[in-house]
Amino acid sequence: MERLNQKALDTITDIVARHNGRLGPVKLMLHDVQHELGYIPFEAMEKISQATKASVAEVYGVVTFYTQFTLEPKGKHVINICMGTACYVKGAQELLNRVVELTKAPVNGTSEDKVFSVDATRCLGACGLAPVAIIDGRVYGNATQSKMVEEFIRFVVEQETKTKREERLSEVVS
Numbered sequence: 001m002e003r004l005n006q007k008a009l010d011t012i013t014d015i016v017a018r019h020n021g022r023l024g025p026v027k028l029m030l031h032d033v034q035h036e037l038g039y040i041p042f043e044a045m046e047k048i049s050q051a052t053k054a055s056v057a058e059v060y061g062v063v064t065f066y067t068q069f070t071l072e073p074k075g076k077h078v079i080n081i082c083m084g085t086a087c088y089v090k091g092a093q094e095l096l097n098r099v100v101e102l103t104k105a106p107v108n109g110t111s112e113d114k115v116f117s118v119d120a121t122r123c124l125g126a127c128g129l130a131p132v133a134i135i136d137g138r139v140y141g142n143a144t145q146s147k148m149v150e151e152f153i154r155f156v157v158e159q160e161t162k163t164k165r166e167e168r169l170s171e172v173v174s
Contacts, residue, residue, distance in 0.1 A: 008041070011037065015036065016047050017051075077115060077135065078117045079103065080133065080135075081120055083121065084123030084130075086123075088131075092131040095143055099149065100118055103115070107119075116156075
């Protein structure tokens, strides 16, 4: 397990201090840590446990119960594909397969280059728009008919490739 840097540890300490003494602070602290760091590291669960007098197991239970929390860092771009019944019937599995192929991220995982995370999710509550994809918080309805999801992924891949090429070039020049 990778250890957190001092900045991340300081962020967690600030969040815990900000909520200390409030009613029901565990979930509030977890939300803030997730927002600031992009995931919930074990060190955050330990600090929240100490501050709230809840066991680490209880804090871990909250993290693993709520699907918005994650124990692993996500990629720069998070893609959620709804696999609820309406979305599945309207082609969500094919959409998910295509997204995995384009991003090179495994289902419910992150690509090696840390650019994309792809999650197969339960019902997102937008059945009338089936199949639904959410990319970085933006909802894309009728996602198998629209090419917007695929175009977004191709754009990001192109930009990342360009950025990496420029970084390599600047290293050579330096």
